[in-house]
Amino acid sequence: MNLAEQPGQSPILNAQKLVELAPQTRPTLVCLSHLRWGFVFQRPQHVMSRLAQNYDVIFFEEPVVSAGESPWLETSTPAAGIQVAVPHVPEGLDHEAVVSAQRALLDQLLAGREQGDLLLWYFTPMSLAFTDHLDAQVTIYDCMDELSAFMGAPAQLIDMERLLMGRADVVFTGGVSLWEVKQRQHGNAYPVPSSVDIAHFAVAREDVSEPADQASIARPRLGFFGVIDERFDIDLIDQVAQQRADWQIVLVGPVVKIDPQTLPRRPNIHYLGAKQYAELPAYLSGWDVALMPFALNASTRFISPTKTPEYLAGGCPVVSTPIHDVISGYGESGAVFIADTAEAFIDAIERALPLKGTDEFVQRADAAIAGMSWDNTCRFMKEQIECLR
Structure with missing residues (x-):
């Protein structure tokens, strides 16, 4: 007896059940990072590896200058659910050209994949320059450090962070002291100190x-x-x-x-x-x-x-x-x-x-360290995101 022949089954209910059983398209989470995936295994890798259980993560790194006449994108899959994308740009491009190249490469990457809701996760406000056109379901700013105080920080970083604060739906900070500052700049900020495995x-x-x-x-x-x-x-x-x-x-x-x-x-x-x-x-x-x-x-x-x-x-x-x-x-x-x-x-x-x-x-x-774990930390972050979707 096939499904349609089973007695007492409504065709409408059957259709609803099939929809419920159909695999749902996972949200795409684009993580904009100033730290490279293969550098030091720290907060970005711990968090993204765990969020990849529920989201398709694109870890979009800062560009590197390489030989060639046209920008191109290097991709790899270092972990399940994680796609690392590294923009390569030709030598000699000015700032605006580099920004345009990153925008085009990211747009091409997103256009070439099936995706559900789009989530944007910023580790650096500087990435807003080539992502401000994207319509994200949720925008997250994970403020690990006060990057403007670091050696070699771009002069425009403070202004870019102010813009990102205005767009972000939720802000996480890498510690309590940083939260004490950022919570005065955003009404939905949480201290989320880095944890431990x-x-x-x-x-x-x-x-x-x-x-x-x-x-x-x-x-x-x-x-x-x-x-x-x-x-x-x-x-x-x-x-x-x-x-x-x-x-x-x-x-x-x-x-x-x-x-x-x-x-x-x-x-x-x-x-x-x-x-x-x-x-x-x-x-x-x-x-x-x-x-x-x-x-x-x-x-x-x-x-x-x-x-x-x-x-x-x-x-x-x-x-x-x-x-x-x-x-x-x-x-x-x-x-x-x-x-x-x-x-x-x-x-x-x-x-x-x-x-x-x-x-x-x-x-x-x-x-x-009782009760500390990256699993608990990421569970809290995910709960905040899902409340906003």
């Missing part, structure tokens, strides 16, 4: 094989992973290394926007370069204390470092300079030490060194 970093609490480039480094080891740029306090690291030559300082991460020649060079400072996200727990496992030696300047005024909960999930005591969101979020945890001078930093490290692996410290670290 606890299971990923908890591997560092186990007996992990030492990475080859760290295995020969003596103990005790003080470690840092992350981008080494204008936010990194070079002088502080130099003073600590000079005053405590018996301590080994391990720095894992790419050097960007600053001259590598300005970095301190001492026998007990070890630059291991950029590593993959999957490799970080193995390095963290071999440290006795984790460092957050951020300079206190305009670029760090509103940061909320992702590495704080990552270090704690890995079971490592943390010593940080007095970053506002670190103090407010972890200052009373007993697992994170705050120090504002080189002498205080050294004293804090001395107090932190005996703690790793002790029951008391493990309990403090776990309490500090």
Whole structure:
């Protein structure tokens, strides 16, 4: 008996049921990012990887200059539901021409695919220049940092952010201190500090094989992973290394926007370069204390470092300079030490060194990050988006 022959079935109800069972076209989420997907695995990758479970994500990066006479688009699929799009533009184009090229390439990409509702997710206001013509169901501004305070920020970034604030339906901020500023500029803003994949970093609490480039480094080891740029306090690291030559300082991460020649060079400072996200727990496992030696300047005024909960999930005591969101979020945890001078930093490290692996410290670290997860963070973000659709 086929469906039409079943007794007691209304043709109208049957049609409704077929519509309900038909696969629905997923919304397309265009993420406009100043950070490249393959650079450092951080907030954009964590968030977009999870949102890709419900949306088709196009991760549209900033353009690169390459050989050729015409703009073209390089695409790849690094993860399920994620399409990374990198615009390539010829050398010599002026600003307006680059903007026009990006607009045309994105329009072609969108025109060539079946899509449901269009969602626009901005990590950088500068992308508004080539997307302001798009009719989005929901516009999201994820304000990770105060980008206008970063080295090399475009002069027009502040004006572009003001325009984006006027168009955005919802604003997320990378930390509480940044939200305190942005919520005065937008009526639907939420503090959404970066979270942590606890299971990923908890591997560092186990007996992990030492990475080859760290295995020969003596103990005790003080470690840092992350981008080494204008936010990194070079002088502080130099003073600590000079005053405590018996301590080994391990720095894992790419050097960007600053001259590598300005970095301190001492026998007990070890630059291991950029590593993959999957490799970080193995390095963290071999440290006795984790460092957050951020300079206190305009670029760090509103940061909320992702590495704080990552270090704690890995079971490592943390010593940080007095970053506002670190103090407010972890200052009373007993697992994170705050120090504002080189002498205080050294004293804090001395107090932190005996703690790793002790029951008391493990309990403090776990309490500090209890309930945190990227899944929960992304679930909250998605709820805000769906309320607006």
